[in-house]
Structures are given as structure tokens and as C-alpha cells.
Amino acid sequence: MDKRKILSTIEVKYNDKAVKVNLYYSPCKRIIFRFSYGELEIYYHTIIGQEKLKNYCIEFLKKNKNFFLNRPYYKEGLYIFVRGKKKYLTTDIHLKNNQTFFYYPKNSIDPIKQYKRDFLEYATIKIKEYSKKMNIDISDYKIRTILSLSYYGCFMKKDRQIKFDYRLFAFKDEIMDSVFYHELAHYFEPKHNDRFYTIVQLYCPDYFKYHFYLTHGYFQGDLDVYEKSINN
Ligand SMILES: [Zn+2]
Numbered sequence: 001m002d003k004r005k006i007l008s009t010i011e012v013k014y015n016d017k018a019v020k021v022n023l024y025y026s027p028c029k030r031i032i033f034r035f036s037y038g039e040l041e042i043y044y045h046t047i048i049g050q051e052k053l054k055n056y057c058i059e060f061l062k063k064n065k066n067f068f069l070n071r072p073y074y075k076e077g078l079y080i081f082v083r084g085k086k087k088y089l090t091t092d093i094h095l096k097n098n099q100t101f102f103y104y105p106k107n108s109i110d111p112i113k114q115y116k117r118d119f120l121e122y123a124t125i126k127i128k129e130y131s132k133k134m135n136i137d138i139s140d141y142k143i144r145t146i147l148s149l150s151y152y153g154c155f156m157k158k159d160r161q162i163k164f165d166y167r168l169f170a171f172k173d174e175i176m177d178s179v180f181y182h183e184l185a186h187y188f189e190p191k192h193n194d195r196f197y198t199i200v201q202l203y204c205p206d207y208f209k210y211h212f213y214l215t216h217g218y219f220q221g222d223l224d225v226y227e228k229s230i231n232n
Contacts, residue, residue, distance in 0.1 A: 005024060006023070006024055007023040007024060007025055009021065009022050010023060010050065010054065012057050015065075019040065020040075021039075023041075023042050023053075024041060024042065025045075027045065028043075029048075031048065031053070031056055033060050035215060035216065037167045038219065039072050074112070074115075074167075079102075080170070081170035081171075083122075083169065083171070084170075084172025084173070084220045084221065085220070086219075090102065091104060091105065091106040116145045119145060119164070120144075120145050120166075123143055124143050126176070126177070126180050127143055127180060127184070130177075130180055134181075134184055134187070136187045136188075138160075138184075138187065142160060143161075144161060144162070145163070145164055145166040146166070148163075152214065153168075153182060153183040155183040155184070157187065162183055164183070170219045171214060172220055174206075174221065175213050175214055175218075175219075177204060177210075178207050178210035181200055181203045181204040185199040185203070
């Protein structure tokens with residue numbers, strides 16, 4: 001689960017829109033802005049006052065106005081994005097196979113538990129399929145899910161582990177694939193150099209396009225319905 005210490009959520013008025021920003025504590029005095037799964041996060045030291053922080057925030061939004069914001073992948077008690085589609089949360093077993101809903105068992109305290117399980121199952125199948133395609137044997141590797149602040153996935157050759165941020169499950173299949181191929185390509189090349197990206201693009205020719213969607217929080221990719229609906 002999310003072990004970060006959320007301080008508060010503030011609303012910043014920008015372009016006549018109220019942008020919700022999650023504030024997290026950071027021991028470092030430098031303010032860190034992160035776009036993460038459709039939201040803006042700020043890591044800061046509480047020594048900086050909130051008014052000052054809001055001004056920094058508006059400056060940052062102005063500089064990054066092409067980034068899409070303000071749409072979390074998950075809203076507690078309401079919805080969660082799964083494979084590029086927004087699904088409403090339900091504990092009603094009759095809706096388990098209904099495409100509009102995300103079902104999780106009534107006795108489970110948190111839908112995220114089921115979400116992680118579903119993602120792990122999905123990722124395991126894909127990794128098996130793609131490693132075969134790339135002619136690599138990772139049968140003794142363990143696939144794990146995490147919540148990471150600094151990466152989408154992590155390939156650990158020495159430990160025989162591949163870790164993925166479970167929130168990737170919010171993105172449509174092709175976007176998730178780009179991360180799967182990225183991690184598997186680390187089998188051949190540990191560094192992010194030209195050789196590495198040549199391998200990645202051999203299997204995922206539109207890698208950089210998908211990476212753009214990923215970093216911008218475009219869960220649906222090219223045809224991001226939500227973005228279109230708010231711009232019109
Ligand atoms: Zn990498």
C-alpha cells in the first residue's frame with residue numbers, strides 16, 4: 001500500500017480550472033514536482049509556507065501546460081482505471097464480469113488488494129509471452145508489484161526479480177507493453193544507452209510515443225476520451 005506521508009491536498013486555480021495537488025513531506029529543502037498517474041504531486045519541506053508553495057505551483061503549471069493533470073487513476077469509493085478504461089468500484093458479485101465495473105470482494109478492506117492481484121496475473125502472462133518472443137529465459141525470475149516513486153518497472157538480474165508499479169494497470173495494453181519490453185530489454189543491456197533503446201524499439205517501435213502517454217497520465221493513449229471531453 002501507499003506508505004508515503006500525505007500532508008494535505010490543496011487546490012490551485014489555474015486557467016479557470018481548480019487543479020488538485022497532493023502534498024507530501026520531504027526532508028529535502030528543494031521542492032520536487034512530479035506528474036504521477038494523472039496527478040500532480042509535490043514533495044516539500046513544511047518549512048516552506050503553503051502560500052509560497054501555491055505560487056511555485058502555478059509557475060510550474062505554466063511551464064508544463066501541455067501535461068494533463070487532475071485525474072487520478074483511482075478515486076476511493078468511486079472508480080479505478082483498468083487497462084485504459086474507467087471502471088466503477090463494486091462489491092456486487094453479479095457485476096463481476098460487467099465491463100463497467102471493477103469488482104472486489106466484500107470482505108476485502110481495500111479494492112487495491114484485488115487490483116494488485118489482477119495486475120500481477122496480467123503482467124505474469126505478458127512477461128512470459130514477451131520473453132519467449134525475445135528469446136530469453138526468465139523462468140526462475142519472480143515478478144512482483146510495488147508502489148514506486150521513481151520508476152515504472154525494475155529489472156534485477158542478480159536477484160532474479162522484475163518489479164512493476166501496480167498503477168501501470170491503469171494504462172491501456174500497448175502502453176503497459178512498452179514498460180514490459182523496456183524491463184525485458186534490460187536482460188541484454190543494463191544501461192539506458194543507444195543499444196538499449198534499439199533493442200526496445202525492435203519489439204516496441206512506438207516506444208517513445210507510449211512513454212509520452214505514460215508520463216502524461218494518458219491512460220487511454222491516443223484517443224484519451226476524458227481529455228477530449230474536458231477540452232471541448
Ligand atoms: Zn530501465
